Each structure stands twice: as structure tokens, then as C-alpha cells.
Amino acid sequence: xxxxxxxxxxxxxxxxxxxxxxxxxxxxxxxxxxxxxxxxxxxxxxxxxxxxxxxxxxxxxxxxxxxxxxxxxxxxxxxxxxxxxxxxxxxxxxxxxxxxxxxxxxxxxxxxxxxxxxxxxxxxxxxxxxxxxxxxxxxxxxxxxxxxxxxxxxxxxxxxxxxxxxxxxxxxxxxxxxxxxxxxxxxxxxxxxxxxxxxxxxxxxxxxxxxxxxxxxxxxxxxxxxxxxxxxxxxxxxxxxxxxxxxxxxxxxxxxxxxxxxxxxxxxxxxxxxxx
Numbered sequence: 673x674x675x676x677x678x679x680x681x682x683x684x685x686x687x688x689x690x691x692x693x694x695x696x697x698x699x700x701x702x703x704x705x706x707x708x709x710x711x712x713x714x715x716x717x718x719x720x721x722x723x724x725x726x727x728x729x730x731x732x733x734x735x736x737x738x739x740x741x742x743x744x745x746x747x748x749x750x751x752x753x754x755x756x757x758x759x760x761x762x763x764x765x766x767x768x769x770x771x772x773x774x775x776x777x778x779x780x781x782x783x784x785x786x787x788x789x790x791x792x793x794x795x796x797x798x799x800x801x802x803x804x805x806x807x808x809x810x811x812x813x814x815x816x817x818x819x820x821x822x823x824x825x826x827x828x829x830x831x832x833x834x835x836x837x838x839x840x841x842x843x844x845x846x847x848x849x850x851x852x853x854x855x856x857x858x859x860x861x862x863x864x865x866x867x868x869x870x871x872x873x874x875x876x877x878x879x880x881x882x883x884x885x886x887x888x889x890x891x892x893x894x895x896x897x898x899x900x901x902x903x904x905x906x907x908x909x910x911x912x913x914x915x916x917x918x919x920x921x922x923x924x925x926x927x928x929x930x931x932x933x934x935x936x937x938x939x940x941x942x943x944x945x946x947x948x
Contacts, residue, residue, distance in 0.1 A: 673698075673920070673940075673941055674699040674733050674922065674923035675698065675699055675883075675923070675937045675941060676695070676699035676700040676732075676923065676924075676925060676926070676933075676937060677692070677700060677926040677928075677933040677936070677937070678700070678701040678702065678737070678925060678926065679691045679695075679701070679702055681703065681704075684716065685702070685720050685722075685723035685768050686719055686722040686726055688723070689727055689734065690726065692734075693726075693730055693732060695934045695937060696934050696937050696938065697732070698730070698733065699732060699733045699734065699735075699923035699924065699925060700732070700734050700735075700925070701734070701736070701737055701774070701880075701927070702736060702737070703737055703738075704736045704737075704761045704764035704765055704773070705739065705761070707739045707740055708739060708740055708741065709741065710741050710742065710750075710753050710754060710756075712756055712757065712760045713764065715763075715767070717767055720764060720767035721767065723768045723769065724767065727768075727769055728769065733771060733923045734765075734768060734770040734771065735770050735772055735811070735845075735879075735880050736761055736764065736765040736768070736770050736772070736773045736774070737773070737774045738757075738758065738761050738773060738775045738776070739757070742754060742758065742775060742776070743776075743778040743779065744775065744776075744778040744792070744793040744796045744797065745777075745778025745779055745780075745789045745793055745796070746778070746796070751796070754796070755800050758775070758800045759800060759804060761773045762800075762804050763806070766806040766807065770808055771808070771809065771811075771879050771880060771923070772808055772809035772810060772811040772843055772879055772880065773809070774811045774813050774880070774882075775810055775813065776813055776823070777813075777815050777823030779822065780821075786822070790822075790832070793832065794832060794835050794836060797810070797832070797836050797838070801836070801837070801838035801841045802837070802838070809841060809842060809843040810841060810842055810843070811842075811843045811844060811845040811879055811880060812829050812833070812842065812843070812845065813844075813845040813846075813847055814826070814844075814845075814847055815847075815850050815895070816849065816850040816853035816893060816894060817850075817853070817854050817893050818854070818891075818893035819854055819855040819856075819891055819893075824850075824854035824856060825854075825856060826865075826868065826872060826874050827872065829844050829874065830872045830873065830874055833877065842877070843877045844874065844877055844878045845878075845879065845881075846878055846880075846919075847881075847884060847927075848882065848883055848884055848885070848910070848913060849884035849886045849895065849896075849898075849905075850882075850895060851865075852886045852904070853890070853891070853892055853893055853894055853895060854891065854893065855891035857913075858890045858891075858909075859905075859906060862912055862913070869918075870918060878918075878922065879923075880922060880923050881919055881922050881923065881924045881925065882925050882927055883900060883913075883924040883925065883926055883940060884898070884900070884903075884926065884927050884928055885897065885898040885901070885928065886903045886905055887903055887904065888904060890904070890905075897927055897929060898929070899928045899932075899936065900928060901936075901939060911943040914940055915944060915946070920944055924940050
């Protein structure tokens with residue numbers, strides 16, 4: 673069972689791993705560089721190597737997350753920088769021994785021609801992955817949004833990977849708050865979601881769970897995380913998700929607005945220990 677939270681790299685990559693471990697976690701997520709910039713980082717390779725060694729020793733899994741400005745549907749003037757930034761993120765994550773780098777979908781660029789955004793997204797992924805030969809994966813994350821908007825459905829994630837020229841370099845990240853906000857996964861749709869995702873082969877390439885509750889009701893389209901026991905997703909529904917055999921052994925990462933992550937990590941393990 674792997675559980676942890678998003679931590680800062682203020683004290684370096686090794687420092688981030690140690691903070692995660694001190695909280696009782698054996699998994700963590702981090703921004704590989706300034707989360708508000710696409711600037712290429714000349715990172716400390718020794719620090720990254722020590723992070724990898726520490727995680728190997730204590731059996732900790734890590735995942736990186738791209739900076740906020742990253743978009744897979746950038747404007748033409750930002751395309752080159754975005755590609756370089758994504759490769760830089762992958763290089764840092766690989767040096768730290770991380771499973772992958774989580775990236776969000778872009779956004780629609782022409783409401784009258786919705787396929788243009790998907791075409792650009794696939795083109796971007798192909799350009800990045802053509803220059804990447806490491807083991808660290810690029811992980812597509814489902815996004816919060818009104819039902820049916822870009823990036824919300826499992827079918828989209830599977831299709832994007834299938835259409836890529838480098839599917840073996842792509843995986844998935846599933847965010848519970850985002851899925852709830854978009855109506856993809858709710859208490860009433862729990863069984864349906866797992867059956868559909870399994871049929872599509874989604875779980876074969878799912879690598880990490882963002883285990884977040886939601887401040888708003890399902891299908892709100894709002895991306896506002898809550899502590900895992902304090903949001904609109906019922907605790908029984910959160911527990912049911914954590915116990916599912918198809919995801920139980922994956923790293924569960926908290927991105928919740930609370931400082932008491934140690935308690936939340938205990939709650940995740942309690943969910944997983946109590947089999948249906």
C-alpha cells in the first residue's frame with residue numbers, strides 16, 4: 673500500500689522525500705521546478721540521485737507534476753518552450769527515480785472545431801516523446817469540468833494514448849475530485865465506472881491516484897479539493913474506491929488543503945485494510 677502527499681522541494685529533492693517519509697508516507701508528489709514557470713531548470717543531479725537512493729532504500733514511490741502553465745494545447749509562440757519544459761520535467765523525474773510526470777489536458781482552441789485541440793494535443797505529445805527515451809512516463813490526468821468537456825472522460829485518455837506514436841511512454845493519473853466534479857465517478861456510478869474503465873483497458877496503464885475529496889457536489893465542474901473525510905464525496909464512497917483491487921496497490925497521493933496529512937495517510941491505509 674502506497675500513500676502520501678504533495679510536498680515542497682524547498683529543501684531539495686532528497687529533502688522532499690524525507691519530509692514525505694517523516695509524515696508516515698511511502699509515496700509523494702512534487703513539482704520538479706518552479707510551479708509557476710516553464711523556465712528550464714539546471715537541476716542538482718547529485719541531489720536527485722540521493723533522492724532516488726533514499727526512495728529505493730525505504731521503498732518509497734514518487735511522481736512529479738508539471739508546472740501550472742503547462743498546456744498540451746499551447747499557443748504557437750509557447751509551443752517550443754512547452755516541449756522543452758516537459759522534457760526537462762521528465763529528465764528531473766527520471767533522475768529522482770519517479771514513476772512519471774503528471775500533465776493536464778490543454779483546453780479547447782476553437783469551439784466550432786473541437787477536434788483541433790485533440791489534434792494539437794497528440795502532436796505535442798508526439799513531439800515531446802520523440803525526444804524522450806527514459807523509463808519515466810508522461811501521465812495524462814483527467815480534469816474537472818462540466819460533463820462532456822475536454823479531458824474529463826476515461827475514453828478520452830485511452831483514445832489519446834492509442835493515437836499517440838509512442839503509447840508505451842504514456843500512462844494515466846486518476847483524480848477522484850476531478851472525476852466527481854465532472855460526474856464520471858460518483859457513489860451511484862462507482863460500479864459502472866470500474867466496469868467501463870476495465871473494459872477499456874484503462875487500468876493496465878494507470879500509475880497513480882490523486883486521492884482528493886471535493887468541496888462541491890458532483891457534476892459541478894469545479895476543481896476544489898477537500899480533505900478526504902470533509903468533502904462532498906461520502907467517506908464510504910472514498911473507502912470503496914481505495915479498497916478496489918484494480919487500484920489498491922497504486923500510490924495514493926493527497927493534494928488536499930490540510931496540514932494534517934499524516935492523519936489522512938492513516939485514513940487511506942485504514943480504508944485499504946478493511947476489505948469489502
